[in-house]
Amino acid sequence: MKRGAFAAFVGPSVFIMLALMTLPLLASIFLGLHYITFRNLDEPVWVGFQNYQEVLADPEFWDSLEFTLLFILAAVPARVILGLLFALLLDQITRMRGLFIAAALVPFVMTPVVGTLIFRDMFDRGGPYWYWMQQLFDYRLFMNSTTVPLLIIFHSIWTATPFAMIVLFAGLQTLPQESLEAARVDGASWFRQLWHVAIPHLRSLFVFIGLISIMDSYRVFDSVFVLTQQNPIFDSETIMYYNFQVALSFGRLGKANAMSVLTVIGIFVVLIPFLVMTYREQTEES
Amino acid sequence: MTRTSNPFARLLIYVALAFFTVYNVLPFCWTILNSIKLPKDANARAPRFVFSPTGENYSELWLNMSPQDFAPYGLLLVVIIFVLFVIGLSAKRIPAPDSLVYIGCIFAGVLVALWLPEVVNTAEFYDYLINSVIVTMGTLCISLTIGALAGYGLARFRHVISVYILVIALAFRSLPSLALVLPFYYLGQLSGLYDTHILLIFCLVAVNQPFTIWMLRSFFMEIPREIEEAAMIDGAGRLRSFVSVIVPIMWPGIITTGLFTLLLAYNDFLLARILTQINWTLPVGIAQFTGGEDPGHVTLAAAASVSTTLPILVVIIFFQKYLIRGLASGAVKG
Numbered sequence: 001m002k003r004g005a006f007a008a009f010v011g012p013s014v015f016i017m018l019a020l021m022t023l024p025l026l027a028s029i030f031l032g033l034h035y036i037t038f039r040n041l042d043e044p045v046w047v048g049f050q051n052y053q054e055v056l057a058d059p060e061f062w063d064s065l066e067f068t069l070l071f072i073l074a075a076v077p078a079r080v081i082l083g084l085l086f087a088l089l090l091d092q093i094t095r096m097r098g099l100f101i102a103a104a105l106v107p108f109v110m111t112p113v114v115g116t117l118i119f120r121d122m123f124d125r126g127g128p129y130w131y132w133m134q135q136l137f138d139y140r141l142f143m144n145s146t147t148v149p150l151l152i153i154f155h156s157i158w159t160a161t162p163f164a165m166i167v168l169f170a171g172l173q174t175l176p177q178e179s180l181e182a183a184r185v186d187g188a189s190w191f192r193q194l195w196h197v198a199i200p201h202l203r204s205l206f207v208f209i210g211l212i213s214i215m216d217s218y219r220v221f222d223s224v225f226v227l228t229q230q231n232p233i234f235d236s237e238t239i240m241y242y243n244f245q246v247a248l249s250f251g252r253l254g255k256a257n258a259m260s261v262l263t264v265i266g267i268f269v270v271l272i273p274f275l276v277m278t279y280r281e282q283t284e285e286s
Numbered sequence: 287m288t289r290t291s292n293p294f295a296r297l298l299i300y301v302a303l304a305f306f307t308v309y310n311v312l313p314f315c316w317t318i319l320n321s322i323k324l325p326k327d328a329n330a331r332a333p334r335f336v337f338s339p340t341g342e343n344y345s346e347l348w349l350n351m352s353p354q355d356f357a358p359y360g361l362l363l364v365v366i367i368f369v370l371f372v373i374g375l376s377a378k379r380i381p382a383p384d385s386l387v388y389i390g391c392i393f394a395g396v397l398v399a400l401w402l403p404e405v406v407n408t409a410e411f412y413d414y415l416i417n418s419v420i421v422t423m424g425t426l427c428i429s430l431t432i433g434a435l436a437g438y439g440l441a442r443f444r445h446v447i448s449v450y451i452l453v454i455a456l457a458f459r460s461l462p463s464l465a466l467v468l469p470f471y472y473l474g475q476l477s478g479l480y481d482t483h484i485l486l487i488f489c490l491v492a493v494n495q496p497f498t499i500w501m502l503r504s505f506f507m508e509i510p511r512e513i514e515e516a517a518m519i520d521g522a523g524r525l526r527s528f529v530s531v532i533v534p535i536m537w538p539g540i541i542t543t544g545l546f547t548l549l550l551a552y553n554d555f556l557l558a559r560i561l562t563q564i565n566w567t568l569p570v571g572i573a574q575f576t577g578g579e580d581p582g583h584v585t586l587a588a589a590a591s592v593s594t595t596l597p598i599l600v601v602i603i604f605f606q607k608y609l610i611r612g613l614a615s616g617a618v619k620g
Contacts, residue, residue: 006445006447009439013495014436016432023473089303101606104310109595109602117591128333166610167613194287244464275456281507282445
């Protein structure tokens with residue numbers, strides 16, 4: 001493809017992105033280097049990297065990072081494993097497949113604010129889950145600093161597992177039939193087929209789901225906002241939620257923007273292998 | 287992979303899947319139940335599954351008039367929707383191109399939706415629905431058009447510049463949405479477009495563009511270039527060969543990307559909240575029912591939740607086959 005044609009194809013998209021997204025990105029970098037609150041919006045004071053120092057020395061920042069990482073470590077593997085399990089079960093049947101998939105899409109497509117509210121109602125006093133737990137196990141669920149973080153993790157598994165399941169199920173439909181046939185002729189069991197044919201074939205999908213999940217988990221906000229009802233006693237602040245508080249409750253816009261920039265950098269570090277792969281793909285001659 | 291023929295194992299599989307299904311839909315079903323309850327039933331100590339249902343919440347949400355007066359119009363509406371639905375479902379049997387039939391149905395639906403407030407006194411929630419539909423459709427059309435062009439360009443132009451564009455797009459994508467709030471608000475005030483659909487649409491397009499071009503690019507990477515080269519040798523230009531050769535092959539991929547864009551645009555809360563003052567979309571409209579101690583809010587919020595979720599659910603389930611096919615055709619190999 002020639003340079004001119006390339007510019008014409010990519011132009012509109014790049015233009016609209018640069019026009020609207022450069023300002024926020026530059027604003028974050030700029031404001032991150034200034035002391036700025038809602039009181040001195042017009043005259044920010046240059047403070048260099050002081051905001052960054054402050055963020056890195058802030059124990060609450062590390063607490064929120066710790067919970068975010070815990071959240072990622074618990075939620076992401078659970079989504080992938082459960083997603084794979086149900087994709088494999090779905091692959092075993094043909095009847096009623098559409099029904100099961102449609103049902104799985106319900107928590108996934110629901111507007112996040114709505115989904116979280118509905119989820120909270122189930123566990124709230126008088127909700128069905130709350131009631132059944134009390135009836136069956138004689139356990140009264142209280143919202144406290146143990147249960148709320150668990151609910152946040154459980155909620156993310158509830159909404160995101162279907163996505164993993166559908167992507168992996170789609171991947172299972174494209175398994176190389178020759179390898180499967182060969183494995184079958186050799187008398188390989190279902191588990192060996194899974195281990196030696198299916199899982200290697202799905203590797204890039206696992207990477208894809210993992211990356212998306214990590215990126216989204218790192219930025220989880222809505223569910224924390226609704227499930228904690230903005231009460232700090234539940235000890236379940238994520239990075240984004242803390243960022244929100246620094247900006248709107250404490251009015252420290254400079255510090256909040258420094259955290260935004262750190263978030264972008266953090267996500268890029270996680271994505272390095274993926275970026276290297278893309279670089280190779282794009283520059284190889286063909 | 288090999289399917290088990292052991293009847294006991296098959297039974298177990300169905301039981302597990304049924305369990306998974308209940309776990310997925312139970313909260314939504316509970317909300318449907320709540321939405322047809324009176325506040326006293328919804329706020330009971332123990333969950334009530336048996337109660338006398340009421341349509342009050344929905345009529346309070348949607349109408350500024352008594353439900354009795356609305357009944358004939360409601361009946362007419364149900365009939366129209368049913369007819370359009372049947373036509374849509376039997377598109378294959380109608381002697382016209384499928385896509386034409388679908389577009390016709392959607393167009394008729396839009397006309398009916400715009401005509402309704404002329405004859406019936408609808409409440410604000412109906413305006414939110416219309417706003418949501420306009421914003422979502424606008425975002426979808428612009429996003430897919432320019433995204434498909436860019437994705438194709440990036441897939442075909444092997445050069446470092448493409449990498450730069452992709453990486454910058456990723457930097458935009460990873461920017462926390464909180465960082466967008468102030469700049470976008472200023473942009474709105476500066477341009478005088480605050481509280482208009484057009485500004486919200488363009489902001490949503492810009493925010494979703496990174497995802498769209500990344501996903502569409504990986505679709506286009508799968509298409510061998512010989513296909514459009516053949517068309518170009520026959521004398522078609524780049525754009526022509528793209529529109530008439532590549533796009534038809536890519537439909538599943540474009541629909542899959544479109545569904546994700548649709549979700550992102552329809553579900554967006556934060557941008558819609560800061561860029562609008564009265565022209566709210568559904569997620570923003572719902573937020574007003576979430577706080578407060580008013581016991582009536584529980585049932586109203588439930589009715590609003592069901593009303594918001596149903597349209598998107600219907601669309602996604604309708605296109606579910608394309609979704610799976612699109613994902614399977616290698617959209618996600620990157």
